[in-house]
Amino acid sequence: MADKKKKEAGYEPKILSFCCNWCSYAGADLAGVSRLQMPANFRTIRVMCSSRVNPVYVFTALERGADGVIVTGCHPGDCHYARGNYFTRRRQALLEKVLEEIGFDRERVMLRWISASEGPEFASTMEEFDATIRSKGKNPLSEEVFL
Amino acid sequence: MKEGYKGLGVLMDAPDGPNAAIREMLRKGHERGACDAILVPMKVPSGDSYMHVLVDDVEMLDRAAPISPVLTVQGARAVTSLTRRGDEGVCIAAVMRPCEAEAVIELRKLFQVDLEHITIITMDSPGTVPLQDFARDPEEGERVFAEALATWDDSAMRPICQTCEKSNSAVGDLHLGLRGVQTGKVLLIPQGEKGLEAIAKLGLTPDHPIDEWKQASDKAMARKRGTRKANHEDLRKRASGLSGLLDLLGACINCHNCMRVCPICYCKQCKFDSPELRNTSSDYLDRADRSGSLRMPSDMLLFHMGRMSHMVLSCVSCGACEDACPTGVPVAQLFSLVAHDAQERFEYMPGRSSEEKRPLVTFEFEEFSEVED
Amino acid sequence: MTATITIDKPLDEGVRTLLRSMLEKGTVRAVLTLRRLEDGGGVAHCLVTDPAALAEAVPLLPVMPSQGGQVLSHLTQEEPFKEPVAAVVRPCEARAFVELMKRNQAFGDNLVLISPECPGVFPVQRVSGDPMDDDIDAYWRSTSEGKGADGLRPVCTGCELFEPIGVDMTLRLVGRSDLDKVLTVRLDTQRAEDMVKDLGLGKAKEDGKDPKGLEALRSARAKGRADLRAELDFTGEDMAEFSRTFGKCISCHACSKVCPICYCQMCYFEARAAAAGPAWWRNDLKRKGATRAPPGTVFFHVGRLLHMSISCVACGMCEDVCPVDIPVARIFKKVGEAAQEVFEYVPGRDPKEEIPIKTFVEDELHEVER
Known part of the structure; x- marks a missing residue:
């Protein structure tokens, strides 16, 4: 592996979250206005539907140094576009399988359904994902030169 | 050679071989602010190849192999990938072989690289080991190359390298003379303003005459010229006429890999690889009817000849195409033959100077009357 | 009969x-x-x-x-x-x-x-x-x-x-x-x-x-x-072995050119690499101290796996043309089959069968809903 000489101490994971416009983003908003405690180390990209998230985008973030990527969308059956999130689920299954096969820790990616009313769920999901990533440490790809 | 070259260079100590000396020079240059980052071939983690790496952290230079045994990614492609969209003022010292540097200069004329902040460092090249041989047996490849570097015997290097008259060309802003230089030394030759500036930043003064290096170079290049002529005569015979050409390209499987690795073929969409050349099924059948059989994928010859007509005036004979051909077509030798003849007619040398215009974007009022009927 | x-x-x-x-x-x-x-x-x-x-x-x-x-x-x-x-x-x-x-x-x-x-x-x-x-x-x-x-x-x-x-x-x-x-x-x-x-x-x-x-x-x-x-098992390696295997890739992309499934006239990954400006590699330099040029070699292969492995027929053309002998086809066959198994899909089995990512079943794959 690349030269691992950057300090491990004071490590703050970088987490990227994709939120669907209709459910999860509103859920995140609700968590915010409700002043719920959440880790502050995630950046959000709002997409119109979780199925907008090509697995390649998720891997792009990982290759560019993100320590974890979470995709969130409406609960199955509640998709604003009727069926989008079913496709998301298939994409996630494909992504996780490919990551597993090439030896990348698939737990660094996650799919979760969060509705507009589930502010507390959004907050707890972020807590949970942050804890998982923290326990894993730095994404090994973030320091690999030969990518 | 460029202005600023005064027939003097710096004789640097190289007790641990030229690679170590170049690494040391790069480290010093980085420390003294002669550059912000260094582009240099480096051994890959698996240890069986070399790739261009842009380095900021000088500790990593230990793994650099400025004179690498193989040409993997053509250095000009590496430079293009970094600076096609500008460089934001980052000064890069790029270490590469003369043919790679020549391609960089051609790409400058084609507006594919920004050379403003790039200092090119070239070196006398003993040639490179055929890529596919190296991939099959890296250890043997390393051994063969080390021998070539020590003895300057190029017989185990790629055929295209054996006929390269420019393998000692001082193309870069800084050139490292190795051939004919006393053992344990490297001759650093500055050229142009950039070269002199870099030398000054390194705290060096050019005070050593380069005559000895020049004589040895000229002698070696004259020998290579002889090999090239003999080689080209032979190839000219083999490739003459349609059937000769088809014979030579017979094993082509239309993968177009030669075009993909060619530094000059920078087009994102090659015309000869585009849907423009696709036909309808009825058209294909009509074409098949003409001679009873149509080779598929079609237009193999059109691809090669078309590509040749597009890029051959800028062909630097780097041999990347032949290295990448899966079926061993001597494509670099063929292109080099045509390139040599075509460039000679225009008295053009790709990579000689970035000021020089490419032959087809300029003209003189009185010329080529022989082609006017 | x-x-x-x-x-x-x-x-x-x-x-x-x-x-x-x-x-x-x-x-x-x-x-x-x-x-x-x-x-x-x-x-x-x-x-x-x-x-x-x-x-x-x-x-x-x-x-x-x-x-x-x-x-x-x-x-x-x-x-x-x-x-x-x-x-x-x-x-x-x-x-x-x-x-x-x-x-x-x-x-x-x-x-x-x-x-x-x-x-x-x-x-x-x-x-x-x-x-x-x-x-x-x-x-x-x-x-x-x-x-x-x-x-x-x-x-x-x-x-x-x-x-x-x-x-x-x-x-x-x-x-x-x-x-x-x-x-x-x-x-x-x-x-x-x-x-x-x-x-x-x-x-x-x-x-x-x-x-x-x-x-x-x-x-x-x-x-x-x-x-x-068994020979090409990359699981549980932090991707190190996978990256090493593709370390010597010369980015000629011959594998995608001869791949029957990669029919795109302009490959997403080539377009992306061409569009990468200095901001891209400056970020890399800051983070890792060095970056490979051209960038995105391993990314290209992972990306291609994500795009086409679901339809990979393991014809072996990619490995045949690789100038540096990377076992591309064996790797794509293995990863492809694993992905295909998730959806019980066999590429080329039946023209009427949908490509898995173009369709879905409502009640499935709950293991990825975490």
């Missing part, structure tokens, strides 16, 4: 006889087959309309100079054949063609697919120079005994789908002791039976029992597949 006919000429000669009579009787307008070229001794797929030009045809030559599925897609991309055309392609080529139809890159109308039970092929390097005569004799001897020949491409030795799926005629080769005397052709569709009826090649008989050798090759391939999978 499936009918077979027996042509009293062996192997290439037998197939030539079949193709010639189809062409002469006007059953088909043209045939696509491998053929030796007049110049240069090369071999290529040729669209043949003149029966005389079939003299140089080598339909069963064990080498794959281009992917037949890709060739058929080039031929029919714009419009289907208006009259019947026969094509001799290997099972993986036929499966790639089906995947291309699903992606609207080809039309199957009027196409009569003839496919052998495939004993595997030699590396593509063999298309040039020596005509491989000795090796080919040994190859057919092994095939008649139901064994894999020596010197085949590694990916072929792990191919369990060597028996054609969804074709019109199957050339029955594996495990047949009469391989050097006759060619046995199984007629898999009504269309094939109708076509052959008028060719005067003898009456169709009922298909006999599978020879023992066929069963033997099936198990040999199953073992070969397991071996390949």
